[in-house]
Amino acid sequence: MASARLVGFAGLILLLVAGAAPASADDFAALVGGLAGDSFAEKQRAVVALGTLGDARAIPILQALADERLLKGSDARIAISATDGGTARVRDAVTGADIPDIDLPGFGRIIVNNRLRGAIKVALGALTLFSSDPADRLAAAQDALRHPSAEEAALLEKAIAAEQNSDIRAAMQQSLAAARLVSGSKQERLAAIQALSTTTDPQIKNLLEEFRTSPGADPELRKAADAALASIGNRLWLVGLAANLFQGISLGSVLLLAAIGLAITFGVMGVINMAHGEMIMLGAYTAFVCQQLFRSFLPAGWIDAYLLVAVPVAFLFAGGVGVVLERSVIRFLYGRPLETLLATWGVSLILQQAVRSIFGSPNKEVSNPSWMTGGFDPIGGFTVTWSRLYIIIFCFIVLGVLALVLNRTAFGLHMRAVTQNRPMASVMGIRTARVDALTFGLGSGIAGMAGVALTQVGNVSPNLGTIYIVDSFLVVVFGGVGNLMGTLVGALSLGIVNKFLEPVAGAILGKIVILVAIILFIQWRPRGLFALRGRIAEAEA
Amino acid sequence: MAVAPGVGARSAWGPGFWASFAACALVLTLVVPVLNIWVAPDSPVALPDYLVPLLGKYLCYALLALSLDLIWGYAGILSLGHGAFFALGGYCMGMYLMRQIGTRGVYGNPLLPDFMVFLNWKELPWFWWGFDHFAYAAAMVVLVPGLLALVFGWLAFRSRVTGVYLSIITQAMTYALMLAFFRNDMGFGGNNGLTDYKDILGWDVHWSSTRLALYLASALALGLGYLACRFITVSKLGRVLLALRDAESRVRFLGYSVTNAKLFVFTFSAVLAGIAGALYVPQVGIINPSEFSPGNSIEIAIWVSVGGRGSLLGPIVGAVLVNLAKTWLTGAAPETWLFVLGALFVVMTLVFPRGLAGLTRRPDRIRPSVAVPVPAGEQA
Numbered sequence: 001m002a003s004a005r006l007v008g009f010a011g012l013i014l015l016l017v018a019g020a021a022p023a024s025a026d027d028f029a030a031l032v033g034g035l036a037g038d039s040f041a042e043k044q045r046a047v048v049a050l051g052t053l054g055d056a057r058a059i060p061i062l063q064a065l066a067d068e069r070l071l072k073g074s075d076a077r078i079a080i081s082a083t084d085g086g087t088a089r090v091r092d093a094v095t096g097a098d099i100p101d102i103d104l105p106g107f108g109r110i111i112v113n114n115r116l117r118g119a120i121k122v123a124l125g126a127l128t129l130f131s132s133d134p135a136d137r138l139a140a141a142q143d144a145l146r147h148p149s150a151e152e153a154a155l156l157e158k159a160i161a162a163e164q165n166s167d168i169r170a171a172m173q174q175s176l177a178a179a180r181l182v183s184g185s186k187q188e189r190l191a192a193i194q195a196l197s198t199t200t201d202p203q204i205k206n207l208l209e210e211f212r213t214s215p216g217a218d219p220e221l222r223k224a225a226d227a228a229l230a231s232i233g234n235r236l237w238l239v240g241l242a243a244n245l246f247q248g249i250s251l252g253s254v255l256l257l258a259a260i261g262l263a264i265t266f267g268v269m270g271v272i273n274m275a276h277g278e279m280i281m282l283g284a285y286t287a288f289v290c291q292q293l294f295r296s297f298l299p300a301g302w303i304d305a306y307l308l309v310a311v312p313v314a315f316l317f318a319g320g321v322g323v324v325l326e327r328s329v330i331r332f333l334y335g336r337p338l339e340t341l342l343a344t345w346g347v348s349l350i351l352q353q354a355v356r357s358i359f360g361s362p363n364k365e366v367s368n369p370s371w372m373t374g375g376f377d378p379i380g381g382f383t384v385t386w387s388r389l390y391i392i393i394f395c396f397i398v399l400g401v402l403a404l405v406l407n408r409t410a411f412g413l414h415m416r417a418v419t420q421n422r423p424m425a426s427v428m429g430i431r432t433a434r435v436d437a438l439t440f441g442l443g444s445g446i447a448g449m450a451g452v453a454l455t456q457v458g459n460v461s462p463n464l465g466t467i468y469i470v471d472s473f474l475v476v477v478f479g480g481v482g483n484l485m486g487t488l489v490g491a492l493s494l495g496i497v498n499k500f501l502e503p504v505a506g507a508i509l510g511k512i513v514i515l516v517a518i519i520l521f522i523q524w525r526p527r528g529l530f531a532l533r534g535r536i537a538e539a540e541a
Numbered sequence: 542m543a544v545a546p547g548v549g550a551r552s553a554w555g556p557g558f559w560a561s562f563a564a565c566a567l568v569l570t571l572v573v574p575v576l577n578i579w580v581a582p583d584s585p586v587a588l589p590d591y592l593v594p595l596l597g598k599y600l601c602y603a604l605l606a607l608s609l610d611l612i613w614g615y616a617g618i619l620s621l622g623h624g625a626f627f628a629l630g631g632y633c634m635g636m637y638l639m640r641q642i643g644t645r646g647v648y649g650n651p652l653l654p655d656f657m658v659f660l661n662w663k664e665l666p667w668f669w670w671g672f673d674h675f676a677y678a679a680a681m682v683v684l685v686p687g688l689l690a691l692v693f694g695w696l697a698f699r700s701r702v703t704g705v706y707l708s709i710i711t712q713a714m715t716y717a718l719m720l721a722f723f724r725n726d727m728g729f730g731g732n733n734g735l736t737d738y739k740d741i742l743g744w745d746v747h748w749s750s751t752r753l754a755l756y757l758a759s760a761l762a763l764g765l766g767y768l769a770c771r772f773i774t775v776s777k778l779g780r781v782l783l784a785l786r787d788a789e790s791r792v793r794f795l796g797y798s799v800t801n802a803k804l805f806v807f808t809f810s811a812v813l814a815g816i817a818g819a820l821y822v823p824q825v826g827i828i829n830p831s832e833f834s835p836g837n838s839i840e841i842a843i844w845v846s847v848g849g850r851g852s853l854l855g856p857i858v859g860a861v862l863v864n865l866a867k868t869w870l871t872g873a874a875p876e877t878w879l880f881v882l883g884a885l886f887v888v889m890t891l892v893f894p895r896g897l898a899g900l901t902r903r904p905d906r907i908r909p910s911v912a913v914p915v916p917a918g919e920q921a
Contacts, residue, residue, distance in 0.1 A: 272705050274839075332891055337705045338619045339890040342846060345839050346886020353879035470716050470835065473709050508720050515717035519693075519710045523700040 028055055029094045035065060036072040036110055043112070044119050051123025052151065054158045056130040058123075061093045066120045071107035079107060126152075129159040129172070138168045144175035145203050153179035174199060178207055189221055197228035200239050205232050243382035244499045250388040252495025253395040254457065256488060257450035258468040259475040260399060263487040264443035265322075266476055268419050271330055271440065272341040275348040276472060277465025279444045282321060283314035283451020284460045285355060288364045304369040307452065314448040321351075322444025326437045334436075348465065356462040366455035387456045394453055398446060403484055405442075415439050474518050480528030490529060553775040562768075569600075569760045574753055590749040594824040595868070597756035599861045601821035604763045606844040606860035607853065608813035611770050613842070614850030615779065616806050617786030622711030623814050624838035625718050626686035628828065630815025632722075633685055635735035635828040636669060637678035638746070642739045655737075656730045666728045675742055682819040683812050690811030691804065698800045698807070703789065712835045719833035734829025741823050752824065759820045763857070766813050770853050773806065782806060843882070846889045849898025858897060 031053065034046030047065070050058040064070040064080040070093065071079045078093040090099045090107070112120070128140035141159075144152055156176040163169045177192040184192060196204050212225040258280055265273045273279075290310040294303050325347060333340040368387055375385035406412040417425040418435045426432045454464065471494075479490025494514065501510035522528075573596060576588035605627050612618040639654045648658040652665055671677040693714060697707055725731035744751040773779050781802050785792040793799045822828045831837070841860075848859020863885070870878045893899055 272708075329887055329891065336890075336894075338613075338708065339894065341619075341621075341705065341708065342839070342842055343887045343890040346843075346883040346890075349879045349883035349886070353876065353883070357876060466836070470712060474713060477706060477709055508724055512717045512720050515713050515720075519713055519717075520696070522702055522706060522710050523696045526700050526702045526706060 028053065028057065032058075032061060032078050032094050033076065035061070035070065036076070036078055040113055040116055043110070044116055047116065047119045047123050051119075051126045052155065054127070054130050054155060054162075056127065056132060057096075059127050059131060062120050062124050062127070064093070065110060065112060066117055066124075068109055068112060070110045072110050073107050078110075081107075126155050129155060130162065134165055134168060137163070137165070138171055141168055141171040141175050144172070145178050145201070145207075148175070148179040148182040148207070150179070150183035153183060174201070174204070178204060181207065181211055186218060186221065189218075190224055193221065193224045193228045197231045198235070199232060200235050202236075205229065205236075208232070239382055242378075244503075245496065246382070246384060246388075248496030248499035249392060249492060250495070251498055252492035253392040254454065255468075255471055255475050255495055256491035257391070257395045257398065257453050258447070259472040259479075259487050259491055260395075260402060260484070261443040261445070261447035261450065262472045262476050263479075263484060264402075264446070265440055266473070267483065267487070268415065269436070269439055269443075270337065271334075272337050272344065273330075273440075273443070274341055274345040274469065275325065275351060275465075276344075276444075276447055277467070277469035278348045278351040279318045279322060279447035279465070280451040280454065280468055281355065281462065281465040282318045282351065283448030284366070284455045284464055285359065285364070285451075286310055286314040286317050286448065287452040287455045288359075288366050288460055291366055304371060307369050307372070307456075310452045311449055314452045315445040318448025318451070319441040319445025322447075323437045323441040325444070326440035330440065331433070331436065348469075352462045352465070359462070361462055363459040363461045366460055368456055372456060391453050391456060398449060399484065399488060402446065406484070411435075411438065474515070477522060477528055478518055480530035483528075483530045486528055486530035553771065562764075566760075566764050569764075570757055573756060577749070577753060590752065593749065593752045593756050597752070597759045597824045598821060599864050600756070600759040600763050601817045601824070602844065602864055603857040603860040604759070604766050604817035604820075605814050605841055606848065606856035607763070607766055607770055608810040608817065609841050610845045610848075610850050610853065610856040611773065611813070612807055612810045613845060614852070614856075615774055615786065616782040616803055617789075618803060618807060619708045619842065620711045620807070620810075621708045621835060621838050621842070622713075622715035623810070623841055624835075625711075625715035625833055626690060626811040626814035627818035627821070628718070628722075628830075628832035629686045629689065630682045630818030631822040631828040631832060632729060632735070632818075633672075633678055633681040633815070634819035634822045635738075636672040636681075636729075637675060638738040638741060638823060639735050640669070640673040641741065642737070645739050646737075654730070654735070656725075656733065657728070660725060662728075668728065679819075682815050686811040686815030686818075687808050690808045694804045694807040695800075698803045712838065715833050715838055716835050719830050719835075722830035722833060730829070732830060734827055735822075736827040736829075738823065738826060746823050746826065755820065755824050759824070762816055762820055766816070767853060767857070769809075770813075773809070774853065778802060778805070840882070843886055843889065845896075847885060847896050849896025851895070852898035855896050855898030862897075 028050075031046050031049050034049070035043055037043045037046060047062065050062065060080060061070065061078075064082075069081050071081055071090065073079060077099075079090045079099055080093050081088060081090050083089070091097065092099055125140065125143065128136050129144070131137050131140065137159075141156075144156060153176055156172050156179060160169055160172050160176065163172060173195065177195040180188045180192040181196065193208070196208060199205075208225050208229050212222055212229065258277075261279065262273065262276050265271050265276065287307065287310040290306045290313060291303070294306040294309075325344075329343050329347065330340060333343055372387045372390055375383040375389075377383050406415065414425070414430045414435050415438075417428070417430060418432050418439075422432055425435075451464070454468075458464075475490045475494060476487055478494065479486030479488070498510055498514055501513060504510070505513060573588060573593065576586055577590065577593055580587045582589070605623065608626075609620065609623050612620060642654065644651045646655040646658075648655055650658045653662060657665070672681070693711075697710065702710065721727055722729050722734075723732050729735065738746050740746055741751065741755075744754070746752075774782070781792060781797050785797070785799050785802060789799055818828075818832075844860040844863050845856040846859070847863055848857065849855030863882075866881065867878060870881060889896060
């Protein structure tokens, strides 16, 4: 026991000595030679010195040492052995040149122990700051936040001076400030606190809080830390707000896409289409089929375009199914809304089972095209993903085009005429049956496009539609039937409220709260947020 | 829609009715026990033990269909959340059955059901108090669905939420309840629900005699439910219900309280559904949140629709027939069941809007072959 402690103590002293020893770039080779030292202590000194040297050449050497692949030649040469595609290769550790005439008996493995492995890990962590891979450097810079110290600060300074990439440099500077906060002079600490006050990193927040509550803190520094913490708190609150708002709008736009079609079939025509969700599902499967066709029949570079093709195809396909459904079932049920509800529910069961029979029940994978993957960070702290942003944009384009069609085209005029006064429209020469079929087809087609959009944020399965059907109806009923503006406001407000409730109440409880709120809301305004007034409303009442 | 034939008060309780009612009751209550107990097991007409709870289950479904028919067929209220009342009644019974397990559970805790021990709960939540007494549980079977229906109906009918809007918010209600019951920390067993029952009123639920008794209890409940519904529909209240189904505003202008009439019949119907659920649970041996799913509630509507809404006998027959078909098809060709069910929905509404009951009656009104769209109105 006693001897072990003694060795440990000696090791500690050696570590300190080694850490303090100045090491210049010139003696890289000498230090590498030191790795083959006679005692573990000597090796450890060399490892620590290599770590503080900040020379990226040391990374493979230290890795080899940790894996016991580092060899010592009889001529004091140090070499790395590696297996490269099954054949063993030996390289000179300092120059990196291959040693072709392997004289393996002349080389001996350099032995390491656990203490040495620990030292190697620390040294490697520091050295990664100088790695040639930017991703590694960034990770190391962020990792440095976790163990701020004076040595870390020195290393980071060195790394910042060499760093070209501005993002990585910013991360390093942040870690440097954190290190200075722990170990710097008062002036340095003040500057560090200032620098840290613009961050949103919870780790730094914790660090500052720790610093503030540490017993020996200078009152001036403590005050500065308080101010910095307040500013971080504000910033975090803002970022949280922005993130919730974006996610809320994103959810709202998904709901809106799912509900726009329903706003036409239910809102304008008064048809309770329980198969609406299945139109969305058909659209999603159209996207899946398009993707598979692109994969198998077109050159690899074209795959990114499948989504652009899927949107109109899904519109036509789901719209076509809608027209068939209207002509074969729904037209016999006009004026009997509850029976329409049951019949279309039956249709939805048939469509679901048909898709299940064709494609199977497991989820299908629809991948994001490359231009929709990833995202960007607008203010620091949360990521706006491209797919969600595009869906929001797409949703508003659909809504805009639909408003134009309804208000500015002959078809839209006919549609409104038939809705408002069917006999009169018919007398004026409008073919009402054709308008009915096309209107229903339009609503279904939009649902199909919504399905394509949904493949980008969720799974594609035969019961995709049932997930959205209750929500879609609630959006339409909440917003007020027969009113696109109401649908827009209804969807966005439901989406945003949902996202703001989620962190407070949890996802499921939040949803329950919203359902109950809507049930109560309908008691208060039975015709929705934007109720139609006047003669049309009278006719409906 | 015209007043359905056969609801004239004069003939409603005549000897002809009682004779046919007694005949049906005898068939239901005698044939099954006789075939189950006294016929030799190897005889072709013998009823094996495992079929008794299945038949009992159909009777519970029939009672559920009857309860929906009372409000949909007679008062024009299509509730797409009736499965929620059924499930609530079932949960009340399930809670009683869970408390009867006592120390025979996996963890052997005398007070807490297994899932609470598993969740590391120390005390029985207040809403479980009293459920070890059958009388209390039975009262809750009536009170919980009844009170929910009363509050929900009061809110909805008072603000004159009708037609599809009502259907959609009842659907939202059952959906919300489903989400709530799926949560583990609600205290109702989460998605596993309540199961692994041991005994009811001291009898082991697995005994064939207990199962037969439960079957007979279901038959009794169905018979009494039928009589009660018949009593309501032939009474003056029944006439008001029919009238408000066909022209709600007119009834209101004539001075009847539409809200109260609807509220009464909706609450009564929910209580019937709750009782059906309570009888259902010990026979199938489990209750879980999927009973709340909106799809289940819509399925009830198709039983009623197949049998013929607006006739009390039709939905009973419809529920039994559809479920027989379901049992048979999901066993024989599972992938075709949804096609059949879907087609049933479409065909019944398009071709036989009055269901099987409509086949036995002379058509008193011929529908126009091509209807025209009228926004959601009163003839819902």
